[in-house]
Amino acid sequence: MFISVAPLKNDNFNRDLKRRWIGISGNVGLYSHERRHLDGFGHVTCKGSDNMDQAYDEKNLSPFGVQWWLYKNWLTENLGVGFSCLSDSERQETAGFFVSTCEGYRTGRFCGTAPPVTESPASWRPCIDPTTKPLSGKPMNLVR
Ligand SMILES: [Zn+2]
DSSP states (O other): OOOOOOOOOOOOHHHHHSHHHHHHHHHHHHHHOOOOOOOOOEEEETTTTEEEEOOTTSSSHHHHHHHHHHHHHHHTSOSSSSSGGGGGGHHHHHHHHHHHHHHHHHHSSSSSSOOOOOOOOOOOOOOOTSSSSSSSSSSSOOOO
């Protein structure tokens, strides 16, 4: 797999962005999208664009479908990445980004069936500090 992206300005804003979940998640989504192309998914033409997916299908996620699915499940914390541990302001910023990104994919990347509307959850799960012991009293295995 070969991915080529236009370089970002190497300024403090972009360096900081790539260290934060909001920036890291974008790269994970991009790599996941590109990986689906290796599984045989190409893009199709409709609605005036040649960079579209045919349809959203959770049983066989397309390149934009996998990005939408990741953002939605990070947002809802079905995929736990510590999102709830962010500061209130960063969580709100990231949640807003995920919601608007999901909506962009939903309305602008599918010719046929599109994924559903995504909204921020009404509340967030409690932040679980990975340095504390779980309720079982056994130390957690931390991946380093
Ligand atoms: Zn693509």
